[in-house]
Amino acid sequence: MKHSSLCLILLALLPAIARADDPLPSWNDGESKSAIIEFVQRVTDESHKDFVPVPERIAVFDNDGTLWCEAPLPPQVAFVFDEVKRMAKEKPSMKNDPAVQAVLTGDAEALLADGHKGLLKVAAITHAGLTIDEFNDRVDAWLKTATHPRFKLPYNSTIYLPMLEVLEYLRANGFETWIVSGGGQDFMRVFAEETYGIVPQQIIGSHAKLEYELRDGVPTLTKTLDSIFVDDKEGKPVGIERFIGRRPIACFGNSDGDQAMLEYTTIGNPLPSFGLIVRHTDDKREYAYDSEPPSSGRLVTALKAAPERHWTVVDMAKDWNSMFPQGKPMENKAVSLKATSWQAITIKGQPTHPDVKPDLTFDEAGRVGGSTGVNRIFGPYTVDGAKISFGQLATTRRAGPPDLMQQETQFQQALGKVATYAIEDSKLKLLDADGSAIIELSANEE
Amino acid sequence: MKHSSLCLILLALLPAIARADDPLPSWNDGESKSAIIEFVQRVTDESHKDFVPVPERIAVFDNDGTLWCEAPLPPQVAFVFDEVKRMAKEKPSMKNDPAVQAVLTGDAEALLADGHKGLLKVAAITHAGLTIDEFNDRVDAWLKTATHPRFKLPYNSTIYLPMLEVLEYLRANGFETWIVSGGGQDFMRVFAEETYGIVPQQIIGSHAKLEYELRDGVPTLTKTLDSIFVDDKEGKPVGIERFIGRRPIACFGNSDGDQAMLEYTTIGNPLPSFGLIVRHTDDKREYAYDSEPPSSGRLVTALKAAPERHWTVVDMAKDWNSMFPQGKPMENKAVSLKATSWQAITIKGQPTHPDVKPDLTFDEAGRVGGSTGVNRIFGPYTVDGAKISFGQLATTRRAGPPDLMQQETQFQQALGKVATYAIEDSKLKLLDADGSAIIELSANEE
Numbered sequence: 001m002k003h004s005s006l007c008l009i010l011l012a013l014l015p016a017i018a019r020a021d022d023p024l025p026s027w028n029d030g031e032s033k034s035a036i037i038e039f040v041q042r043v044t045d046e047s048h049k050d051f052v053p054v055p056e057r058i059a060v061f062d063n064d065g066t067l068w069c070e071a072p073l074p075p076q077v078a079f080v081f082d083e084v085k086r087m088a089k090e091k092p093s094m095k096n097d098p099a100v101q102a103v104l105t106g107d108a109e110a111l112l113a114d115g116h117k118g119l120l121k122v123a124a125i126t127h128a129g130l131t132i133d134e135f136n137d138r139v140d141a142w143l144k145t146a147t148h149p150r151f152k153l154p155y156n157s158t159i160y161l162p163m164l165e166v167l168e169y170l171r172a173n174g175f176e177t178w179i180v181s182g183g184g185q186d187f188m189r190v191f192a193e194e195t196y197g198i199v200p201q202q203i204i205g206s207h208a209k210l211e212y213e214l215r216d217g218v219p220t221l222t223k224t225l226d227s228i229f230v231d232d233k234e235g236k237p238v239g240i241e242r243f244i245g246r247r248p249i250a251c252f253g254n255s256d257g258d259q260a261m262l263e264y265t266t267i268g269n270p271l272p273s274f275g276l277i278v279r280h281t282d283d284k285r286e287y288a289y290d291s292e293p294p295s296s297g298r299l300v301t302a303l304k305a306a307p308e309r310h311w312t313v314v315d316m317a318k319d320w321n322s323m324f325p326q327g328k329p330m331e332n333k334a335v336s337l338k339a340t341s342w343q344a345i346t347i348k349g350q351p352t353h354p355d356v357k358p359d360l361t362f363d364e365a366g367r368v369g370g371s372t373g374v375n376r377i378f379g380p381y382t383v384d385g386a387k388i389s390f391g392q393l394a395t396t397r398r399a400g401p402p403d404l405m406q407q408e409t410q411f412q413q414a415l416g417k418v419a420t421y422a423i424e425d426s427k428l429k430l431l432d433a434d435g436s437a438i439i440e441l442s443a444n445e446e
Numbered sequence: 447m448k449h450s451s452l453c454l455i456l457l458a459l460l461p462a463i464a465r466a467d468d469p470l471p472s473w474n475d476g477e478s479k480s481a482i483i484e485f486v487q488r489v490t491d492e493s494h495k496d497f498v499p500v501p502e503r504i505a506v507f508d509n510d511g512t513l514w515c516e517a518p519l520p521p522q523v524a525f526v527f528d529e530v531k532r533m534a535k536e537k538p539s540m541k542n543d544p545a546v547q548a549v550l551t552g553d554a555e556a557l558l559a560d561g562h563k564g565l566l567k568v569a570a571i572t573h574a575g576l577t578i579d580e581f582n583d584r585v586d587a588w589l590k591t592a593t594h595p596r597f598k599l600p601y602n603s604t605i606y607l608p609m610l611e612v613l614e615y616l617r618a619n620g621f622e623t624w625i626v627s628g629g630g631q632d633f634m635r636v637f638a639e640e641t642y643g644i645v646p647q648q649i650i651g652s653h654a655k656l657e658y659e660l661r662d663g664v665p666t667l668t669k670t671l672d673s674i675f676v677d678d679k680e681g682k683p684v685g686i687e688r689f690i691g692r693r694p695i696a697c698f699g700n701s702d703g704d705q706a707m708l709e710y711t712t713i714g715n716p717l718p719s720f721g722l723i724v725r726h727t728d729d730k731r732e733y734a735y736d737s738e739p740p741s742s743g744r745l746v747t748a749l750k751a752a753p754e755r756h757w758t759v760v761d762m763a764k765d766w767n768s769m770f771p772q773g774k775p776m777e778n779k780a781v782s783l784k785a786t787s788w789q790a791i792t793i794k795g796q797p798t799h800p801d802v803k804p805d806l807t808f809d810e811a812g813r814v815g816g817s818t819g820v821n822r823i824f825g826p827y828t829v830d831g832a833k834i835s836f837g838q839l840a841t842t843r844r845a846g847p848p849d850l851m852q853q854e855t856q857f858q859q860a861l862g863k864v865a866t867y868a869i870e871d872s873k874l875k876l877l878d879a880d881g882s883a884i885i886e887l888s889a890n891e892e
């Protein structure tokens with residue numbers, strides 16, 4: 001009896017184990033998936049001649065088109081256009097500016113004429129002269145409301161689940177995962193930690209000079225458009241050396257703009273190295289373009305160089321069985337943690353503030369995000385049956401009124417004690433190790 | 447009997463335990479030491495209202511005068527002068543340049559005249575136009591031969607043991623420790639990992655534009671003097687935001703050049719924060735200067751602001767019982783691991799290369815450094831009785847002839863298996879878990 005019960009239990013566990021053994025479940029079996037796994041196994045095996053010590057395990061990722069969707073417009077361009085429209089509504093005199101006029105009428109040609117002069121002008125209007133805090137607030141507000149025109153998802157949800165798995169897989173194997181993107185460094189830092197699990201100090205992007213002063217006694221950093229550094233093409237190896245100071249051993253890109261950093265990673269590197277190009281071949285689930293992207297960089301010379309350089313070329317349509325995290329079929333949707341966002345109604349038995357309630361959202365990629373009422377909070381979580389545990393949760397650092405700060409502290413302390421969860425009647429209970437409900441949350445109506 | 451034996455053992459262990467419990471043994475008891483420990487305990491205690499999650503635990507350190515000795519000249523200035531002399535010997539026509547002449551005759555006034563024009567000129571001669579690899583080699587070669595004029599120690603040994611302990615203590619408590627210095631970023635990266643345990647990607651310093659190209663098919667980064675960023679005064683908060691993108695919660699400096707980053711760290715920070723100034727008050731063991739430093743930045747306004755800002759002011763003479771790691775009394779010197787450097791004579795029973803032998807040096811701060819014969823190797827080690835273990839050892843990444851690369855691999859693999867050590871007749875044996883000597887080393891003659 002005992003013996004056969006054990007067998008039953010083992011059998012029941014098998015699919016879970018098989019899944020747990022696959023670090024890249026959104027990748028179909030094939031050359032691309034094998035190449036990634038084989039490289040990681042080789043450089044992390046101490047007995048292998050290609051073993052690389054942890055401090056040297058640096059992986060760099062382009063962002064637009066490599067980690068998130070860049071079509072029909074790179075999201076930062078959509079942000080600039082939306083901001084110009086919003087600002088012109090508040091200040092109609094802005095419409096006298098031909099560049100603003102071009103945005104409002106959708107005249108892309110006018111914006112790109114004369115060396116992208118119009119585009120630079122609207123970038124200046126929406127970026128320069130703002131403090132870092134003001135700029136971050138604007139990007140944050142925009143991300144919460146803007147949606148991708150085709151997928152009707154927030155822009156930071158049109159991210160590639162297969163690439164999220166690569167990020168997590170590399171980090172679990174001692175790699176630092178860096179973004180090296182032509183996009184704005186400050187822009188990416190607003191969402192990258194919550195979206196990709198990449199901390200601000202591991203984001204390299206285009207940027208300009210900042211100015212610092214004590215303004216009315218308050219430390220203030222202001223964005224300018226002076227000394228612009230463009231983190232694209234030859235700028236990428238330059239940014240890598242300036243910010244990291246080590247040569248990466250793995251590089252992931254999708255366009256000719258990434259060719260210099262692919263070469264820098266893989267040509268004559270005394271350590272074993274790996275290069276990968278994400279090729280957009282999937283018109284059905286995303287987009288198909290190489291030499292003719294809707295608005296971003298082309299993929300021509302890097303693709304041509306790939307065989308000689310032994311770079312892995314990913315065929316999205318063939319290699320990926322999932323695209324965006326939201327597109328993944330959810331199990332047990334009716335009672336799923338992940339099907340909705342959750343608003344805290346009690347903490348340690350006390351009702352939350354009538355107007356400002358902490359909230360949490362759990363995604364498919366094992367990341368929880370939300371708000372303490374004052375600050376954003378985010379980090380990893382794992383679920384195993386009824387057990388739930390949170391990894392190190394990071395927060396932003398705004399100060400708020402005393403009652404909300406107190407609620408924040410209580411919420412964070414309670415989260416630290418959560419051991420299991422239960423869902424009943426659209427309510428999520430987070431319980432401590434003694435089985436007491438320390439936070440109760442209700443499903444947000446959608 | 448049993449009972450009393452246990453007591454004896456416990457008693458014998460007591461001093462060791464007391465020492466192990468003190469994270470800052472080179473600090474005398476007093477306000478400065480207490481302030482550091484109290485802050486770290488407060489922000490790492492999950493039940494404390496001042497708890498700070500790990501990702502927010504960022505500490506920033508000035509380098510010159512805060513981590514290492516900056517008198518009578520900041521070491522990088524000594525490097526520039528030595529390099530000019532070396533280069534002028536190789537190319538006598540250089541002496542026609544008035545700035546070079548001023549270095550050779552020790553005419554500091556001429557160098558500093560006209561807005562430091564002469565100094566910038568010699569900095570240009572010694573830094574610009576070199577590839578990063580060439581520059582790193584020159585700094586490395588200089589560090590190996592140059593010595594401090596008073597202490598007769600290599601410059602990367604005139605580092606403050608009490609501050610090394612603070613670095614280690616913070617890292618052991620989940621902090622990232624960053625250098626934010628007016629010194630050259632590329633210059634500091636050559637030694638900071640080995641000297642302070644600070645990785646290149648956590649070093650912010652003054653820097654200029656780099657250029658990237660495939661030179662004869664080889665990825666090459668070249669230093670220029672364009673777009674110089676001076677990481678001093680208001681430049682420090684700017685550098686912090688550009689490289690880290692988070693506000694630090696702890697800041698350590700020693701001059702008015704650090705005042706802006708001390709203010710940025712501690713004024714209106716929604717998280718608990720800590721500021722510390724190292725005050726040079728020890729003419730006997732180091733130097734005493736505030737408003738009149740020999741050649742570096744003054745400490746006047748920051749010192750005046752300290753009480754109001756609640757910055758801890760360290761009195762070197764009073765607060766520190768040790769200065770440089772070499773100055774620490776060594777226990778058991780005759781048979782000490784740390785009293786000499788060690789050259790490998792056999793690896794796994796095979797004699798090492800007749801001309802190129804790997805070597806190791808163990809310092810008092812728990813760091814081992816050395817060479818594989820081709821590459822530098824460094825990282826943490828711990829000793830407990832006859833037991834020895836190495837933490838993650840990092841290496842530089844030069845390629846060498848096949849026989850030396852093979853020796854490097856064998857040396858690294860053998861190091862990974864070391865469990866205990868023994869010293870006999872000026873020979874160090876590193877043994878594996880089975881008690882076999884897998885590396886034998888001889889003490890270098892000095």
